[in-house]
Amino acid sequence: MTEYELADLLASVSGDSLVFLPLMISLVSGYLIVAWLVGHKLERSQVALVNTLFLSINLLFGFAWAGRIRVAMSYQTELLLLNPDRLPLIGEWLIPSASAFVAVTVMACLKFMWDIRHTNT
Numbered sequence: 001m002t003e004y005e006l007a008d009l010l011a012s013v014s015g016d017s018l019v020f021l022p023l024m025i026s027l028v029s030g031y032l033i034v035a036w037l038v039g040h041k042l043e044r045s046q047v048a049l050v051n052t053l054f055l056s057i058n059l060l061f062g063f064a065w066a067g068r069i070r071v072a073m074s075y076q077t078e079l080l081l082l083n084p085d086r087l088p089l090i091g092e093w094l095i096p097s098a099s100a101f102v103a104v105t106v107m108a109c110l111k112f113m114w115d116i117r118h119t120n121t
Contacts, residue, residue: 003082010075014089017068020061024102027057031109039116047117051110058106066095 001009031054042050073090080086 001078003079006075006079006082010072010079010089013068013072013075017065017072020065020068023061024058024105027054027061028105028109032112035109035113035116039113040119042117047113051113054109055106058102062099062102066099069095 031050034050039047069090073092076088076090080088
């Protein structure tokens with residue numbers, strides 16, 4: 001592939017990966033709204049279902065996002081072999097740091113649900 005084709009593919013794939021950010025924000029917002037509004041009314045089995053769906057969708061989004069980033073990184077590697085003077089767009093730190101951020105966010109959401117369901121008042 002030419003340098004232009006690789007750069008175009010890299011831009012497309014990395015741009016496509018940005019779709020997951022608003023999806024994640026929507027998922028977290030929806031979960032927190034459900035927890036706040038009806039968390040204290042839910043039965044244990046209902047909370048288990050909501051939490052299972054929340055965790056499963058987060059995992060699905062995470063694996064899909066990481067796959068897109070890995071594809072983009074492969075295009076970036078090929079592009080850097082053709083032109084070593086080009087600055088890298090995606091760092092090796094991106095997947096681990098984003099995964100850690102998502103894990104902390106998910107844990108905070110689960111803690112929020114726990115707190116809503118276990119108030120002493």
